Amino acid sequence: MNIDESPAAPAGTGAGPRLTRKGRATRDRIVAAAANLMFERGVAGTSTDDVRIAAGVSTSQIYHYFADKCALVRAVIAHQTQAVLEAQEPLLGNLDSLEALRAWRDLVVGIQRERECQGGCPIGSMASELSEVDNLARADLVVGFARWETPIRQGLQAMRDRGELTADADPEHLALATLSALQGGLLLTQLRRETAPLEAALDAMLGHIASYATTPSPAAPA
Amino acid sequence: MNIDESPAAPAGTGAGPRLTRKGRATRDRIVAAAANLMFERGVAGTSTDDVRIAAGVSTSQIYHYFADKCALVRAVIAHQTQAVLEAQEPLLGNLDSLEALRAWRDLVVGIQRERECQGGCPIGSMASELSEVDNLARADLVVGFARWETPIRQGLQAMRDRGELTADADPEHLALATLSALQGGLLLTQLRRETAPLEAALDAMLGHIASYATTPSPAAPA
């Protein structure tokens, strides 16, 4: 792992040497295998040899495509960020109504239920494991979470612009809170092996957002 | 690390051989040193040799007091759970008003600010790192989080019993959501090195709880 920071190297973008079509394929195979293993057993619990076997490549190939285990980890972060965001599409891109938010909540809860509450959040768990250990990885993860937060904020902003939320609803604040609740809910759900914490966290958060709504669903008018 | 479960062994409770006063002292020294290191660098990032040096003991002493690294980890979990709960006392034991909740929020945010947002939650980060790897540790952490959740729930319950919260406020649900928001806020705060996520998450949660209040603070009466 790395501790210092280096401004260069676009990381996820395979910058260095040109890649053949075949080269690109094996590189992807390595990243995908590493991502799976690291999701299941953590970064520290995954050796390059494990990756080697899972990807069906030889030792030298890993070090041909990645300078370090650290570099491989950063590629995995990019891969998982993409995967997480895509798994929530197209809902994530249109979180501009309470119904959409509720559907998104159900999707997220459903995903956890499918995998029996194991593994937690692919990038959340890496954030926890790497924040104090690898500053470059941390920086990548900050960007990854920003890409997650943005569509949430934009959805809320759209609702407010449309007058569906009162003016004192702060989309930035609420988006950050929602993402936090999601992450904490995922953590406790992973720990307890049941979706109750995730559901409680998201329901509370959506309830709070709904309290800013200008057209109340069940309650009495002002 | 362990994967299987064994019902025996009370873990945190030093059961086996009797401990001399001196023995208890060195055992505590080992646990405290291990806790610090694991908080800073993670469980996987802390070797028994690191602990040995930090605690100023010899190799055999660690294995005299702990069967495994796994057993040491469980002792650290017990230690950190206690530390986390005590750090929030006496507020945590009396979370039965909105003011108390707000004071608690300020305390938690203040703690993070003091340590420059580093390290996250001592037991939350262990939960993330160990959930998929060590079932015994996971069980201990479940208990630890339950001990955290209980006073929150009891505070909310007291408010409801006293008629300060409406009947449709579910203390269990809200406590779980609050703990989730806290954990997620801590995770993102650790990642981004700023308290904004934690503040947003807790403020949203307290706002949501306040929406169940029967005596509104700033707004007009019913």
Next chain:
DNA sequence: CGAGAATTGGAGTGTCAACTCCAGAAAGAG
């Protein structure tokens, strides 16, 4: 005091992890 238990020191062991090296096989450019 003296026996037995608890505590300590530190050398040693086997394994596994990250990473290196070099030579050979394919692929693309001209």
Next chain:
DNA sequence: CTCTTTCTGGAGTTGACACTCCAATTCTCG
């Protein structure tokens, strides 16, 4: 076709890590 670059295989190196072993010392308790 041939030169250059990319890709691949696998043996080898170095260090770290979890854990063992045994002998010496200190403590407790009757």
